Structure formats: structure tokens, C-alpha cells
Amino acid sequence: MKKYTWLIILGLLVIVAASAVYAGKMHRVPERTTAGSVYQAPAGHSPGLDTQKQASTPDANMQSAGRPLKKNGQPPAAVKTTTGLSNVKHGWGIKRNDNHQQPEMPSGISSTLARYGAWWIGKPDEKTVYLTFDEGYENGYTPKILDILKADNVRAAFFVTGHYIKSQPELVKRMVAEGHTVGNHTMNHPSLPEIGDGQIKTELQSVETMFNKLTGQQMHYLRPPKGEYSERTLALTRELGYHNIFWSLALVDWVPMPGGPEEAYRSVMDNLHPGALILLHAVSKDDTEALDRMIKDIRAQGYSFKTLDDLVKGK
Template structure:
């Protein structure tokens, strides 16, 4: 009985740790993030259907047989720099739809990604640090970001970073009908192509929320969905400041890690140079999403 109680206590503590650090996102951060998104996405972009109709026609329309149960991306953090665990069903979907949550776990490589819902003034410094350290990253942007921060988006492209699709208005995709899902993705794609002349090929689900139906649609539109294996509740100020940002990344670092950092975080911006240098000192190499087979 004592052993069962101890096991139960450990399980509860682990679950609390996952939720409190923002890894299980659907229930833990939705209310907090909604306020940020309300401020950031105050000018919704309405995709003109006539401009994207030719693109969506190639997508199979019948998705009624696909599971649309909404899931928030969650994983179990393991000690000693082990690869985090996801549920068997999540792994099944990752494999079926060629999604990404880790890269090459047999080598000391990492993949750095940022989410950009709006600009808080830290992205120029983040880009400076990446350039100084010779690191390429992926930035997942929304419609208002492309519209309001065109110069930063062009700088990302010019400096060799990947710019990924985070939808126009950052909605929970499982709550939308097929056509609205396509409009959110293709509307952002068109904004980016009009600005840079380039295509997008990586997609990160807003709020980390997905279903088999949305993974199917995303893949049908030519995108590869990118989740993550290392993250924290950094869309808001961290209690421990830059030191918490640094220590969390280093503690959870593992071979093949896809690191998610929010670029609205002053703590991340201040800790980034130290994070990159320490990761390299640990013998890791920074790769890009293009390097993941």
C-alpha cells in the first residue's frame, strides 16, 4: 500500500510539473494566452476565398471519417536528458502524418524554434544573437505579425532562417470547419509569399491544439506539422527571470530536441546567448528543420 501511495504521489507531482511548465497547453495556458492573443490579433485578416480557391481544390474534401477529437500537445519530461515521452496515440499520429516533435535522437543535435504571435521588441536582439553565434532557427509567425513586422520577417529570410506558418488569427483549428482551417493556413501563406516571394512548408498548430482531421488537412496542403520536445511557460514573465529560462533549457536538453521559445519573452532574449553557448559547450550542434528526414 505504501508503495502505491508513493507511486501515486510521484504521478501527481509529475503531472503538476508538466502543467505548471506549460508543456500540457490545452488547459493550462488557454486563458492566459487568450488575453495576449486578444491584444495581439486585434486586426483579424479575412482571406479572400477567390484568391485561395484554386489551391484548396486539390485537397480531398471528405474528412468526416477522420477523428476530430481535440488534443493539446503534451509530453512527459524525463530525467537525465532522455527523450520526453508522448502518448502512443500521439506517436501514431506523428508517424502517420509525418509530423515532427523531435529530430535525430541518436546524435547530439538540437533544433531551435520561436513562436511569434506579436512583437514585444525582443526579436531584433534574438536575431543579432543568432547571427553572432552562427545559428539558424525557425520562426512561426501569424497574420498580424507579417502585416505589422514586415521588415523583421524579411530579415529572418535574408539571414537564412526558416519562417513557418502559425495561421492568420491563431485559432484552435479543431474548432473550425475544413474551409476555415484552410483559409487560416493559406491566408498566412499568401501574405508571406506576397511579402517575400517565398513559399512556406512548416506549420505549428496554434496553442499546440490539433486533431487527426487538422493534421490531415495540414499535410494535404503541403505542410509538415512541427510540435516540440522542450518548452516552458515563457509567453509570460518567468518567476526566475533569465536564469529560469537558461536552467530549464539546460536541464531538459536532450539529443534531437526541438526547442520552442516564445520571442515575446524578455527572459529568453536575455538568456539566449548563454543558452546557445552552453548547448555548444555540451557538445551539441544546431541543425534546422530541413535536416530532419
Template sequence: MKKVSWLIVFLFVVLAVCIAVYAGKNQPSSQNAKEKVYPQAKVITPNNKKPVNQTKTEAKQEPTKQEPTKQEPNKADTLISEPTTNVTESSEVLENLSNEKRGWGLKRNKLHATPEVPVAIQQTLKKYDAYYLGNPSRKEIYLTFDEGYENGYTPKILDILRENNVTAAFFVTGHYLKSQPELVKRMVKEGHIVGNHSMNHPCFPDLTAEQIKEELEQVENEFNRLTGKNMIYLRSPKGEYSERTLAQTKALGYYNIFWSLAMKDWVPMPGGPDEAYQTVMDNLHHGAVVLLHAVSQDNTEALDRLIKDIKGQGYTFKTLDELIAGK
């Protein structure tokens, strides 16, 4: 009987041990108790567009702080967006300026005195780097020509300037530039200044800021293509301007050049070359910026005598570069 009892106890112990071992094998580990692993997923990053393997778990994790990736700006976006912003800002500034149209013109006095210009206008010109006069205390003169179209006299004018060792400035329109490229190249080759007189000779105050820019850029781009040089001097068509146009053209890199001595020489003068000569000599003054039209036969025939007699009175011919430098 005792043997049977011990056998029953032994079998019970063996059964208990087996149950314990079996239960131990199926108990989850501490790590697995905390996290439940899901299959890997592919994530596309916005910067490199390449797939990255990432494991997602139910366990709460602190997010990793990353510095934002610095990206190079898109060149195409830069070319489009930046000028648009600049044009908008420029337009807003220009809108606050007066666009009252003014026509430049000074009354001649035959007293060899500097023409009178209201102080307010002088201040406006100075503010926007516009010139009409050199130093009024010096016997200096600045010779300029407007070139809207070629009337056959510019070659002779260039000959006279070369023979008298005088440097002048020629303000050309788009039509002149395209129709007379060889003459323009000769002007540059012989040391003269070539300035911008606009593409189509419009009234600037009647144009938008963008239209003015286009008028000037068409001429300067063609001039640069033809000569490899840039333009920095401007003569507003017909001498018409406003504070707005002065501000804009200055912002575009131009010095506006008006004049202190001119005459109605784009048409034949009643007195011919003698009248052209006498008008200039009667109104000559210190620091004079003289405007002549190269289409005039009268001017051309009077030019050699004018230069010689002006020099004979002790005047020195200066360039626009010297004008803005104050030399």
C-alpha cells in the same frame, strides 16, 4: 370513195402521233418520280453557330455517322467546378477522421531523456508528417520561436543567432506578418525559416476545413507577396490539433512542427533569465525541438548563454529542413 377513206385514215394516224408526242413531253423523269424536292432550309449547328444550307427530300437516306466534336473546356467553368468537386471530396474524407481535440504538451523529466509520447500518438504524427523530435540517438537540437506579436526582442534575438551562426525557425501569425514586414524580411535574408502560425491564432479543431484553409492561405499569400517565398512548415495555434486537422494541413502541403521541450515563457518567469536558462539546460535531450516565445525578455537575455553552453555540451544546431530530410 377510196380517196376519202385514205384521207380519214391519214388524219387519224396524224392525230395519234400528236397525242403520243404530247404525252411524252409531260411524263416525269425516273429521278423526279423517286424524289420530291423542297426549298432549301438553313440549319444552325451547335458548335460553330454558323448557318449551313441543307436540302430536305422525301427520299429515305442513311444518316451520316459523325464523330462528336471535341470542344475546349470553358476556362471559367473549370475554375469554378473543379475546386468545388475537390473541396467536396476532401470534406467527405475528413469527416471520417476523428476530430477529438488534443493539446500538445510533454512532461519534462530533468533526466535529459526523450519525453514519453504514447505509441498511438506517435503513429498518428508519423502518418501525417508531423514532427516533435529529431533523431533521439544524436546530439542535435532544433531551435524554434513562436511570433504572435512583437514585444521588442526579435531584433536582439536575430543578432544573437547571427553572432553564434545558428539558424532557427520563426512561426508567425498574420498580425505579426503585417505589422513587422521588415523583421520578417530580415529573418529570410539571414537564412532562417519562417513558418505559418495561422492568421488569427484560433483552435483548429473548432474550425471547418474551409476555415482552416483560409487561415493558412491568408498568411502564406502575404508572406509570398512580401518575400517571394513559400511556407511549408506549420505550428498549430496553442498546440491544439486533431487527426482531421493533421490530415487537412498535410493535404495543404504542410509539415506540422510540434516540440519536445518548452516552458511557460510567454509571461515573465519568476526566476527571470536564470530560470529560462536552467529550464532548458535541465531538460535538454538528443533530437530536441525547442520552443521559445520571442515575446520573452527572459529568453532573450538567456539566449546567448544557452547557445554557447549547448554547443559546449557537444550539441549541433540543425534546421527543420534537415529534420524532415532525416539528416
């Protein structure tokens, strides 16, 4: 009897150990790119051309309930679409350079984005910068970010999830009151190509209804979760009145940077270029502490800050 008892205990220990290893893999912090803290397309990939995976962001991790999951080991049901357009999922990555020129983008991707009113960069001959923040949850830094932007007279864009509006209504109202753009980052942060047309409408309209009730304002800009899109999602969201807003410069800033605020600062300044559309995550202490210095030194190099309205309207 004792022999069988020990065998059972040993079996349980093996199961526990295997579960721990699996959990560790599922929750591993994403590896940093070899180019410091700047996010770029993985080696060998072209931006937007395939289903390359972008490292998970904190808001994505928290709002993962919106993603279709396997049921009983089976893949999710086929996505219901009405447009007849391609639903091949593309990730977002940038092939950057170190000479302060705009990153490369294949002409086919550029033309598709333009066809559906999507933006990722400004004009190559204008020293302008568009500053944007993604807000999945509040980590205590947004009030300071807003203080800095107000003191430096910069208007930025904040892309918020439904969770953020629910949990931080006063900060959202402050963004609007101080002249910032508030954009849609969906209700539950799903990968849009993975859900049907009706679900996309619900994801966007739920957020815009909450935002309108809170502020009386409308939403016109969308940051697709994780930068994942398809021709179908570009077309459908444009029909719903949105411009998809991607980026030309982003950081691995949802985890603490080894170099702290100095690394955040250098990552932006070393990769600054005309028309830069910068994505920062407001959960980052490093970004927040470097922000004022960034803004002042960006201006010192002759750049001016403009809004997404300026970008889309060609001002």
C-alpha cells in the same frame, strides 16, 4: 423615494463588483507548472490523448477573434468537414524526465503524427537541437534575438501569424535574408479542430499569400495554435503542403519568470535532450537575455543546431 434610490444604487454596485470578479477570472495569468518554467502535461494526463488545456499564450490572447464563439448563449455551429476523419481535439503536453533523455510519447500518438508528416522531436541517438520561436506580436526583442542568432551562426524557425507579417514586414524579410525558416502560425490563431475545413484553408493560405508577396518564398511548416490538433487537421494541413511542428521542450515564458534570465537558462539546460525541438516565445525578455548563453553552453555539451529542413529530410 430616497429608499428606492439607494436600493438602485446598491444593486448597481453589486453588478459592478460581480463583473470585476468575472473579468479577473477571465484574464488571470496562467498558473506556473510545479516543474519550474518548463511546460509539461498536467499530472494524470498523457500527452496528446485528450482535450487537456494548455495555458494561453500572448499571441493566442491577442488573436482570439479567430475562435468560434457562442452566439446568444448557444454553442457554435457544427464544424464542417470533408475528410471523414476523427475531429476529437487533442492538446499537446510532454511527460518529461530529469535525466536528459527524450520525453515519453505513447506509440499511438507517435504513429498518428508520423502518418501525417508531423514532427515533435529529432533522433534519440543524435545530439542535435532544433530552435523555434512563436511570433504572435512584436514585443521589441526579435531584433536582438536575430542579432544573437547571427553572431552565433544558428539558423532557427519563426512561426508567424498574419498580424505579425502585417505589422512587422521588415523583421520577416530579415528572418528570410539571414537564412531562418519562417513558418505558418495561422492568420487569426484559432484552435484548428474548432473550425471547418474551408476556414482552415483560409487561415493558412491567407498567411502564405502575404508571406510569398513579401519575400517571394513558400511556407512548408505549421505550428498549430496552442498545440491543439485532431486527426482531421493533421490530414488536411498535410494535404495543403504543411508539416505540423510541435515540440519536446517548451517554457512558461510568455509571462515574466520569477527567476528572470537565469530561470530561462536553467529550464532549458536542465531539460536538454537529444533531438530537442525547443519552443520559445519571442515576446520573452528573459529568453532573449539568456539566449546567447544557452546557445554557447548547449554547444559546449556537444550538441549541434540543425534546421527543420534537416529534421524532415533526415539529414
